[in-house]
Amino acid sequence: MFKAEIKVTLKPGVLDPQAKAIADSLSVQGFSEVDAVRVGKYIEVILEADTAEAAASRVAEMGRRLLANPVTENFSFTLTPLEGEA
Amino acid sequence: MKVAILVFPGTGGEQDCHYVLTEVFGLEAELVWHTETDLRRFDALILPGGASYGDYLRPGALAKFSPVMGSVIKAADSGTPILGIGNGFQILLEAGLLPGAMLVNESLLFYCGPQKVEVVKDRTPFTRGIAPGTLLDLPIAHGAGNYFIDEAGLAHLEANEQIVFRYAGSNPNGSVGAIAGVCNAAGNVVGLMPHPERAVEALLGSEDGQQIFKALINYWEAKK
Numbered sequence: 001m002f003k004a005e006i007k008v009t010l011k012p013g014v015l016d017p018q019a020k021a022i023a024d025s026l027s028v029q030g031f032s033e034v035d036a037v038r039v040g041k042y043i044e045v046i047l048e049a050d051t052a053e054a055a056a057s058r059v060a061e062m063g064r065r066l067l068a069n070p071v072t073e074n075f076s077f078t079l080t081p082l083e084g085e086a
Numbered sequence: 087m088k089v090a091i092l093v094f095p096g097t098g099g100e101q102d103c104h105y106v107l108t109e110v111f112g113l114e115a116e117l118v119w120h121t122e123t124d125l126r127r128f129d130a131l132i133l134p135g136g137a138s139y140g141d142y143l144r145p146g147a148l149a150k151f152s153p154v155m156g157s158v159i160k161a162a163d164s165g166t167p168i169l170g171i172g173n174g175f176q177i178l179l180e181a182g183l184l185p186g187a188m189l190v191n192e193s194l195l196f197y198c199g200p201q202k203v204e205v206v207k208d209r210t211p212f213t214r215g216i217a218p219g220t221l222l223d224l225p226i227a228h229g230a231g232n233y234f235i236d237e238a239g240l241a242h243l244e245a246n247e248q249i250v251f252r253y254a255g256s257n258p259n260g261s262v263g264a265i266a267g268v269c270n271a272a273g274n275v276v277g278l279m280p281h282p283e284r285a286v287e288a289l290l291g292s293e294d295g296q297q298i299f300k301a302l303i304n305y306w307e308a309k310k
Contacts, residue, residue: 010189014234015260017192066151069144069180071187072234 001082002047002055008068008075009040043067046082055079087306089115090128092158092174094149098136099171102283106299107132110286113303120152130167130211130302131158133174135227135281145188145230146176155181167211167302168275172228175267175277184268184277185243186235192260196229200291202254203266203280207247210269211305212276212298221254222294224280226266231279233261233268246271251278 010016016038023037045062049055059077068075091103100117107115118125125131139148149155155177162168162183170178178184191197205213205220216222235243240262243249251267259279267278282295 013236015189015192015232017190017194017232017260021194066143066147069147069187071179071236071239072189 002049002052003080003082004045004047004055004059004077005080006043006045006059006063006067006075006077007040008043008063008073009038010072011074014072052079052081087113087129087303088127089113089130089132089302090118090125091115091132091134092120092154093117093134094120094136094138094152094177096136096138096140097134097173099134099174099281099283100136102281103132103134103171106283106286106295110296111299111303118154120149120154122154123157125154125157125161125166128161128166129306131161131169133158133168133170133177134283135172135174138173138177141173141230144176144180145173146178146180149173149177150181159183162270162275165272165274167305169212169298169302170275170277171281171283172231172279175279176230178275178277183275184270185239185248186233186265186268188230189232189234189260190230191228191232191258196227197231197258198227199225199258201226201258201266201280203278204252204254205250206252207250207269207273209247210250210273210276210301212301213250214301214305214308216297216301220297222280222282222297223285223292224282224295225284225291226258226280228259228279231259231261233259233265233279235262243268248273250276251280
């Protein structure tokens with residue numbers, strides 16, 4: 001078993017109105033050092049796979065087909081083997 | 087002409103579409119649940135608005151894997167007129183049947199109100215006979231109608247004349263090029279965020295939406 005921790009983020013150059021609202025709010029609260037904010041999604045998937053390579057290939061396919069929209073979003077992930085199951 | 091109105095879990099606009107087609111225009115129309123896998127008995131398809139699958143992940147992202155979508159893609163490839171309205175447009179974008187993607191509105195607000203919409207292209211089954219430049223008064227109601235396509239994609243859309251509708255006057259959601267609706271390269275698949283099916287009787291503020299359905303009837307009559 002593996003745990004995939006997947007990040008979906010808007011591509012650079014795609015306007016992110018939520019992030020702009022957050023950046024403005026941080027600035028109003030005195031965080032004047034804030035230069036930029038981007039908002040994304042975090043998705044956790046627990047999956048069965050024989051090897052880390054096999055798991056990575058399946059997670060990449062999930063990203064392409066569903067988890068991210070290739071027009072506006074990038075996705076990346078890390079894999080962790082889960083203990084306790086063969 | 088027999089029209090299928092596709093219904094996904096969370097679709098909300100199917101009865102309005104059915105009313106327009108059957109009561110206003112006297113056409114044959116059927117509500118079709120998303121588990122249907124054969125649409126060959128229909129001459130046109132409508133994907134109505136609403137919030138399929140609760141808009142989870144991204145609007146339209148989960149509906150694109152509904153069983154019916156395989157036959158929607160087949161129908162698109164064979165030239166069947168297909169109209170996506172609101173969430174139906176978002177589903178067609180997610181399914182890759184139309185170019186581009188939707189982002190949340192620039193204002194972050196769900197916007198609901200009347201909107202002037204310019205018809206840019208008349209060579210589609212849903213705008214046939216409407217002179218380019220015509221302004222329609224149509225309601226819009228969405229939180230993620232901010233149409234996005236990158237610069238190269240926009241240039242491609244313009245060169246291929248795939249922009250069908252633009253917002254006139256103010257841009258309500260931040261869409262690139264004030265785009266309110268696009269079509270595929272062949273022109274048979276059209277998506278738009280405004281709701282023509284909610285503007286078919288003067289009592290409700292506007293009957294300009296009738297023109298979209300009249301266009302389909304004109305198209306069908308000319309094809310016979």
